[in-house]
Amino acid sequence: EVQLVQSGAEVKKPGESLKISCKGSGYSFTSYWIGWVRQMPGKGLEWMGIIYPGDSDTRYSPSFQGQVTISADKSISTAYLQWSSLKASDTAMYYCARSAAGTSRGYYDYWGQGTLVTVSS
């Protein structure tokens, strides 16, 4: 069974750093792109970027380029999303999802349960 399990909710202060994770199982982790999607409270889905764990090829949305870093450790089948200095506006639910069909612009067939990040002083 394909599963994406994300790390737990986080409460951080502005200016702090953070790295959240997404562990894949039940499939060949290095053969599928993993994307990250932001959903701010009461708002829609926003595509942040995507990584191919097989060779760490990474693409970012122009809106998130330079704001976050996406990485992966294929030895433990885990993808990451990290911030070096959080802002209150980073408060959101973050989803990881597997891109089907071996393409960076394909549809997402499996999603993680989401990680809620709250940034507040």
Add this chain to the structure above:
Amino acid sequence: SYELTQPPSVSVSPGQTARITCSGDALPKQYAYWYQQKPGQAPVLVIYKDSERPSGIPERFSGSSSGTTVTLTISGVQAEDEADYYCQSADSSGSYVVFGGGTKLTVL
């Protein structure tokens, strides 16, 4: 930057047909996908490659494409279909992915 445009809301009575549109200049070149999201849950894929339905998705969900607009149609809407629906596609060069703003489907 590239955008996909959806109506904010659509309302239908049970048993009627709901149509949700998504417009974007690159849609003639790029596939569109549709997701259903219920409160407190992760999105679920309901249509891929404009009109294909994943296994397990009811036949009342269908998709179509015409020029710069794609449409998600839900025939014989049921109360359980009340949710937010999002289209997804890519820019014309395929460099990055974009989601539409989402449409809230209300079943009256």
